[in-house]
Amino acid sequence: MIAIIDYGVGNLFSLxxxxxxxxxxxxxxxxxxxxxxxxxxxxxxxxAFGNAAEKLxxxxxxxxxxxxxxxxxxxxxxxxxxxxxxxxxxxxxxxxGLGLIRGEIKPLxxxxxxxxxxxxxxxxxxxxxxxxxxxxxxxxxxxxxxxHSYCGVCxxxxxxxxxxxxxxxxxxxxxxxxxxxxxxxxxxxxxxGLNILRAxxxxxx
Amino acid sequence: MxxxxxxxxxxxxxxxxxKGKNFEGLKDVDDPVKLAAYYSESGADELVFYDITASAExxxxxxxxxxxxxxxxxxxxxxxxxxNSLDDFDRVLKCGADKVSVNSGAIxxxxxxxxxxxxxxxxxxxxxxxxxxxxxxxxVFSHGGRIETPLEMQQWARFACDSGAGEIVVNxxxxxxxxxxxxxxxxxxxxxxxxxxxxxxGGAGGIDDFIEMFRRVNVDAGLGASIFHYGExxxxxxxxxxxxxGVEVRL
Numbered sequence: 001m002i003a004i005i006d007y008g009v010g011n012l013f014s015l016x017x018x019x020x021x022x023x024x025x026x027x028x029x030x031x032x033x034x035x036x037x038x039x040x041x042x043x044x045x046x047x048a049f050g051n052a053a054e055k056l057x058x059x060x061x062x063x064x065x066x067x068x069x070x071x072x073x074x075x076x077x078x079x080x081x082x083x084x085x086x087x088x089x090x091x092x093x094x095x096x097g098l099g100l101i102r103g104e105i106k107p108l109x110x111x112x113x114x115x116x117x118x119x120x121x122x123x124x125x126x127x128x129x130x131x132x133x134x135x136x137x138x139x140x141x142x143x144x145x146x147x148h149s150y151c152g153v154c155x156x157x158x159x160x161x162x163x164x165x166x167x168x169x170x171x172x173x174x175x176x177x178x179x180x181x182x183x184x185x186x187x188x189x190x191x192x193g194l195n196i197l198r199a200x201x202x203x204x205x
Numbered sequence: 206m207x208x209x210x211x212x213x214x215x216x217x218x219x220x221x222x223x224k225g226k227n228f229e230g231l232k233d234v235d236d237p238v239k240l241a242a243y244y245s246e247s248g249a250d251e252l253v254f255y256d257i258t259a260s261a262e263x264x265x266x267x268x269x270x271x272x273x274x275x276x277x278x279x280x281x282x283x284x285x286x287x288x289n290s291l292d293d294f295d296r297v298l299k300c301g302a303d304k305v306s307v308n309s310g311a312i313x314x315x316x317x318x319x320x321x322x323x324x325x326x327x328x329x330x331x332x333x334x335x336x337x338x339x340x341x342x343x344x345v346f347s348h349g350g351r352i353e354t355p356l357e358m359q360q361w362a363r364f365a366c367d368s369g370a371g372e373i374v375v376n377x378x379x380x381x382x383x384x385x386x387x388x389x390x391x392x393x394x395x396x397x398x399x400x401x402x403x404x405x406x407g408g409a410g411g412i413d414d415f416i417e418m419f420r421r422v423n424v425d426a427g428l429g430a431s432i433f434h435y436g437e438x439x440x441x442x443x444x445x446x447x448x449x450x451g452v453e454v455r456l
Binding site for chain 2: 011013014017018020021046047048116117118119120121122123124143145147148149164165166187188189190193194
């Protein structure tokens with residue numbers, strides 16, 4: 001069973017539906033002990049980093065997630081959920097993340113000039129690490145749906161598994177061992193997105 | 206690369222799609238869920254649902270339809286029609302909408318844009334505006350394009366952008382229904398005013414109109430209703446033609 005972590009941030013309806021669609025067993029869970037019995041964790045999220053990080057900390061979910069990941073449980077962060085995997089964010093101030101991926105979250109307009117912000121719409125993927133198990137069913141150039149104004153800046157290039165060309169090489173996906181993250185929304189990216197979730201469901205077993 | 210988006214728009218009344226006929230291999234074109242799935246498979250990048258019912262019963266049916274669509278179609282869904290308050294945002298977002306489009310509701314209460322952007326995020330708030338030329342000015346109309354407001358398009362677009370809207374849909378009343386092409390002049394005027402994505406609506410009569418628009422003005426998406434519903438223009442064929450014309454699309 002895949003646990004969709006509910007910490008009061010974001011709309012979990014589409015994500016739940018998309019996992020059901022691919023036949024993966026899933027449940028929306030906010031209870032810490034129930035997370036332990038899940039085979040994999042999905043950390044969703046929309047909105048501001050600071051608010052989300054605060055809610056994870058207040059609920060104590062941050063510690064549980066880190067502990068479970070340390071013991072090998074697969075984790076997939078989506079959109080803001082991916083950004084929370086990083087060490088730090090500079091969205092409205094400075095906030096500490098889970099620190100599972102090395103690097104920081106910075107405003108896109110620091111790097112992207114003369115292009116519209118938010119980066120919204122379908123962008124093709126440039127896969128940097130084709131061996132990443134999350135990409136088992138997708139191909140280089142597949143389009144995914146993005147909506148964001150901040151981006152992940154990886155300090156360890158080995159953890160950067162895919163980018164999306166939008167003025168710069170925008171971080172599209174990251175991974176380190178059993179930790180995965182996508183800036184795009186697989187639950188809104190049609191068949192290509194469902195293929196990402198299918199791969200994660202297999203990783204979770 | 207970021208692809209240009211093609212967006213069919215469906216009007217829903219009492220749980221059924223109002224327009225639509227003549228789809229090969231699709232028997233019940235009035236069924237929003239079937240039509241949504243059909244469009245998604247044809248390559249639509251996003252879907253817009255307009256609730257054109259006014260009754261409470263109609264609203265309930267619309268919510269059920271939306272949930273059903275969101276459970277089966279995994280591309281972004283925008284919902285508009287009758288959005289006048291944060292409660293309305295809440296209602297449709299809970300049913301699986303990703304973006305909410307405000308029009309007359311924001312004209313009546315401009316603070317709604319900022320309030321919704323703060324609560325649900327910029328990416329969630331779409332300003333839709335119906336615009337018509339009046340004595341050489343682009344004027345904004347409310348109530349489905351029936352009532353002229355004192356607002357001028359460029360100022361209204363700028364205000365929405367500054368208030369935190371994540372996207373703007375421009376529907377030209379002048380070209381709507383004429384099917385002689387999009388309103389390039391009007392679209393250029395909006396695009397030079399705001400830095401957020403702009404969606405063009407009104408006037409598409411065929412594939413060439415989309416090609417011309419994407420070549421001449423930096424809009425992000427083209428929205429169409431009858432052109433798709435009556436099966437004259439197939440979305441996949443349109444996207445193939447766009448790609449051949451050098452426009453980046455998702456195929």
